[in-house]
Each structure stands twice: as C-alpha cells, then as structure tokens.
Amino acid sequence: MPNFHAKVQVSLRTSVLDPAGEATKSAAAKLGIKGLTKLRIGKAIDIEIEASDIQEATAQLELLSDRLLANPVIEDWNLELSPANSLSIT
Amino acid sequence: MPNFHAKVQVSLRTSVLDPAGEATKSAAAKLGIKGLTKLRIGKAIDIEIEASDIQEATAQLELLSDRLLANPVIEDWNLELSPANSLSIT
Numbered sequence: 001m002p003n004f005h006a007k008v009q010v011s012l013r014t015s016v017l018d019p020a021g022e023a024t025k026s027a028a029a030k031l032g033i034k035g036l037t038k039l040r041i042g043k044a045i046d047i048e049i050e051a052s053d054i055q056e057a058t059a060q061l062e063l064l065s066d067r068l069l070a071n072p073v074i075e076d077w078n079l080e081l082s083p084a085n086s087l088s089i090t
Numbered sequence: 091m092p093n094f095h096a097k098v099q100v101s102l103r104t105s106v107l108d109p110a111g112e113a114t115k116s117a118a119a120k121l122g123i124k125g126l127t128k129l130r131i132g133k134a135i136d137i138e139i140e141a142s143d144i145q146e147a148t149a150q151l152e153l154l155s156d157r158l159l160a161n162p163v164i165e166d167w168n169l170e171l172s173p174a175n176s177l178s179i180t
Contacts, residue, residue, distance in 0.1 A: 001125070064118050
C-alpha cells in the first residue's frame with residue numbers, strides 16, 4: 001500500500017488570545033531580540049500514513065485533524081499531504 | 091523598516107520518545123483511522139519581525155529559536171523566513 005507523508009499545522013484562531021506566545025515575546029525582548037511584532041505558538045504534527053490512494057489518505061487525515069488534533073472551537077488546521085517517496089521520483 | 095514573516099518548526103529529535111504523539115496515535119486507531127505509521131507532535135511558531143535586512147532578521151530569529159523556542163537537548167528547529175510582502179510582489 002502506498003505511503004503518504006503529511007504535515008498538519010494547528011493554529012489558534014486570530015480572535016483567540018495566546019498567553020504562551022505573549023510570554024515568549026516578552027522574554028525575547030528581555031533577551032535583547034528587537035522588532036518582534038507578532039509571535040503565536042501553534043502545533044505541527046508530522047504524520048506518515050498508509051492508504052490505497054491519496055483521496056483515502058486525505059479523508060482519514062481530515063477526520064483525524066477535525067476530531068483529535070485540533071479543537072475547532074478555538075483552532076484552525078491546515079493539511080499538507082504528499083507521497084512519501086516524492087523526493088525519489090524526480 | 092522592512093517586515094519579515096517567519097515560521098519556526100520545533101520538533102522532538104527522532105531519538106526522543108513522544109508520549110503525546112503515541113497517545114494520539116492510539117486514540118486515532120480507536121476512532122477508526124487506519125494506516126497511521128507515524129505521528130509526532132511538534133510546535134509551529136508564527137512570527138513577524140521588523141529588521142533592517144534579511145541577515146539581521148535571520149540572526150535575531152536564530153538566537154530566539156536556540157534560546158527560547160527550542161530545547162536543544164531534545165529538540166531540533168527549522169526556520170523559514172520571507173519578506174512579509176512577498177505575496178504582493180508577484
């Protein structure tokens with residue numbers, strides 16, 4: 001069965017406060033890092049999945065993202081999917 | 091001063107166990123999601139920074155990633171940086 005590589009990015013909706021990001025931004029200023037205007041912390045989930053085709057893999061990963069990886073009340077998610085051997089095709 | 095958009099991906103080193111990822115993988119199996127062979131959870135930090143040029147922005151963000159965003163004992167990080175107006179240039 002073909003193997004697919006996926007990356008799901010989960011980020012807080014822009015209307016939701018990010019206290020961890022704000023704390024990191026303050027700490028960065030104390031460390032002498034200047035010019036930060038935005039810092040928001042999200043999740044990046046690295047996945048490998050076996051599926052019969054890319055449609056099947058997409059369906060499984062959309063279910064996973066919606067039900068387990070993200071909280072749709074406060075978070076958005078974004079899925080990138082590619083065949084696991086895509087680098088060796090070229 | 092030019093504005094830059096950056097994304098820092100922080101992931102656990104492959105030799106480090108990821109209990110949260112393993113728990114999510116088990117929960118996915120119970121939810122009926124088949125074929126997952128790998129699931130590891132990392133962080134994705136979305137940043138905007140003002141700097142005089144891209145070298146300056148890179149230097150500030152490398153310091154930030156090494157000192158605050160990642161724990162270099164157990165985590166690797168990867169920085170993607172682009173001018174904030176890159177979409178409107180084309």
